[in-house]
Amino acid sequence: MLKADGVAGSYPITDLDAEHTEKTSAPPRLRVKTSYSAPMMNDILFTPRAIGFARTPFKDTAQVPKGPGTKHEADGTLEILPEFAQGLKDIEGFSHLFVIWVFDRSDGYDLLGAPPGETVPHGVFATRSPRRPNPIALTVVELLRREGATLHVHGVDMLDNTPILDIKPYMSSIPIETLRRGWLEDAEQRAGKR
Ligand SMILES: C[S@@+](CC[C@H](N)C(=O)[O-])C[C@H]1O[C@@H](n2cnc3c(N)ncnc32)[C@H](O)[C@@H]1O
Numbered sequence: 001m002l003k004a005d006g007v008a009g010s011y012p013i014t015d016l017d018a019e020h021t022e023k024t025s026a027p028p029r030l031r032v033k034t035s036y037s038a039p040m041m042n043d044i045l046f047t048p049r050a051i052g053f054a055r056t057p058f059k060d061t062a063q064v065p066k067g068p069g070t071k072h073e074a075d076g077t078l079e080i081l082p083e084f085a086q087g088l089k090d091i092e093g094f095s096h097l098f099v100i101w102v103f104d105r106s107d108g109y110d111l112l113g114a115p116p117g118e119t120v121p122h123g124v125f126a127t128r129s130p131r132r133p134n135p136i137a138l139t140v141v142e143l144l145r146r147e148g149a150t151l152h153v154h155g156v157d158m159l160d161n162t163p164i165l166d167i168k169p170y171m172s173s174i175p176i177e178t179l180r181r182g183w184l185e186d187a188e189q190r191a192g193k194r
Contacts, residue, residue: 050163051087052080052149054101056156061105061130064157067117068187075144076156078164085149092146096170097153102163103135117191122183140170 056076058064065072078099080088091097109131112121124132141153151167181188 048102048165050081050102051084051166052078052164054078054099054156054158054160054162054164056158056160056162058156058159061159064159068184068191072139072155072157074156075152075154076141076158078141078151078153078167080149080151080164080167082149088146088149088151091143091151091167091169094143094169096140096142097151098166098168098170099139099141099153099158099164100166100168101137101139101158102165103130103132103137104163105159106130106132106135109133109135115187118183118187120183126182136165 054076055078057074065074109124110129111124113124113127113129113131114121115127115129128137130137137158139155139157141155144152144154146152
């Protein structure tokens with residue numbers, strides 16, 4: 001493939017796809033380049049947009065259960081915007097979903113912090129702190145049922161009206177015995193939760 005960089009909008013692109021043009025008579029395509037240097041990356045990342053909003057019983061962060069071993073038992077709904085609703089086709093077959101959402105009521109970040117119930121600080125990337133460089137959150141919920149563009153789910157931990165960025169079916173092929181839970185293991189034992 002040719003490597004000449006061009007710029008389409010704010011996205012660097014490679015030139016024509018040479019392999020493609022050799023093998024077919026179809027018109028050559030421009031390709032979006034997928035590997036960038038870190039400084040370049042910071043300039044060209046996409047602008048996230050909400051695909052919908054979570055409706056949950058939590059109006060305030062103090063209401064969301066916290067601490068080692070906490071189980072999230074609250075029900076809520078994920079209300080998907082009409083323009084994205086078609087993307088829910090066939091979702092009913094999955095019992096659990098990854099929900100990717102925004103800590104929209106977080107301000108700034110700390111690279112070190114002590115989570116609730118901890119006295120020792122840990123690195124932000126070793127925690128699920130809402131105060132992160134990119135305020136992106138991930139929650140696994142159980143899908144109870146779908147009603148049109150509304151997903152009824154169990155296990156929410158986000159505030160009411162939280163923007164949702166994406167939903168994916170939950171899958172994990174990691175055997176439980178190979179999972180290590182880092183500092184959480186000790187914290188949960190101290191709290192008598194495991
Ligand atoms: C510890 S974080 C974990 C969130 C997600 N499960 C994760 O791992 O990314 C959950 C906490 O984030 C806070 N929170 C929930 N929704 C939020 C929002 N929309 N904006 C800012 N903070 C939020 C609440 O204090 C809640 O207890």
